[in-house]
Amino acid sequence: MRHPEYQYLDLLTQVLERGDERVDRTGVGTRSIFGAMIRFDLSGGTVPILTTKRVYWKTAVKEMIWFLTGGTNIQPLLRENVRIWSDWPLASYRRETGDEISQEEFEQRIMDDDTFAAQWGELGPVYGKQWRRWLGNDGREYDQIADLVRMLKETPASRRMIFHAWNVPELGSMALPPCHMIYQYHVTSDGRLNCLMYQRSVDLLLGAPFNYVGAVALQLMLAQQAGLRPGEFVWAGGDVHLYLNHLEQAREQLSREPRALPRMRLTRQAANIDDYRIEDFEVEGYDPHPAIKADVAV
Incomplete structure (x- = not known):
């Protein structure tokens, strides 16, 4: 049986070899294809934490837990040593104040100064706000x-088990409009929970590996809350791209052979979906190739 990670590596190859090259919003430029799908079977306990480079899975899980809090400020993330959202508020601060503060100093001020964090650490109504506090036109x-948790328990055959973050009136207020924007769930007759996540825009080198981990961590949490077993994780990408300053890193990753995928499990039964902590996640058998460094395009 072919190693499931080759699905991702094949995507890298497709983008490198036949991607359409164009200037993008960031000015860096991309090479992209449109429309892709990958499937990972979680039923045996393995999860798609890529092995052809080290993926910092705890960072991805911490981000997902933060989304579930409904939070939109980077202060709690930074206090958990998660820095993947700092670029956007830092760019805004520099642009509006003219202060060429270093990222390290900016992040420290966010962590230490609640007033500064309230003004400059806010990302706008991003994922967590839409997932947990979507404001309807009725004011509710x-x-x-x-x-979703209620439907998984009460109406598992429903075809309406969906949540998303593409709130059109609030897109302009977000630091970054949602990339992994739609999640749909499906429960089989023998009690397996499947997930399909649609990602409209995919930074294939840096973003996709994190997004796989976050989505699967959420799938494990939801399965536990509903008394189900993890089934299949299906990932669908819209604009699947490599930034032009990531091409050599992609080629380096393609030169490596995949290793055995690790296993992820929850170490305790959480009381509810809001009760999970990073300590509840255990990964076994993760032996990846070294990390590959690349810059984030803002």
């Missing part, structure tokens, strides 16, 4: 995650 806030 809607908790899509709580509704």
Whole structure:
């Protein structure tokens, strides 16, 4: 049986060899293809934490847990040593103040100064806000995650077990419009929970590996809350791209042979979907190739 990680490596190859090259929003430029799908079977306990480079899986899980809090400020992320969202508020701060502060100093001020964090650490109504506090035109806030957990338990045959973050009136207020924007769930007759996640825009080198881990971590949490077993994780990408300053890193990753995928499990039964902590996740058998460094395009 072919190693499942080759699905990702094949995508890298497709983008490198036949991607359409164009200037993008960031000015860096991309090479992209449109429309892709990858499937990972989680039923045996293995998860798609890529092995052809080290993926910092705890960072991805911490980000997902933060989304579930409904948070939109980077202060709690930084206090957990998660720095993947710092670029956007830092760019905004530099642009609006003219202060060429270093990223390290900016992040430290966010962590130490609540007033500074409230003004400059805010990302706008990004993922967590939409997932947990979607504001309806009736003035009510809607908790899509709580509704999903309820449906998984009460109406598992439903075809409406979906949540998303593409809130059109609020897109302009977000630091970055949602990339992994739609999640749909499906429960089989023998009690397996499947997930399909659609990602409209995919930074294939840096973003996709994190997004796989976060989505699967959420799938494990939801399965536990609903008394189900993990089934299949299906990932669908829209604009799947490599930034032009990531091409050599992609070629380096393609030169490596995949190793055995690790296993992820939850170490305790959480009381509810809001009760999970990073300590509840255990990964076994992760032996990746070294990390590959690349710059984030902002």
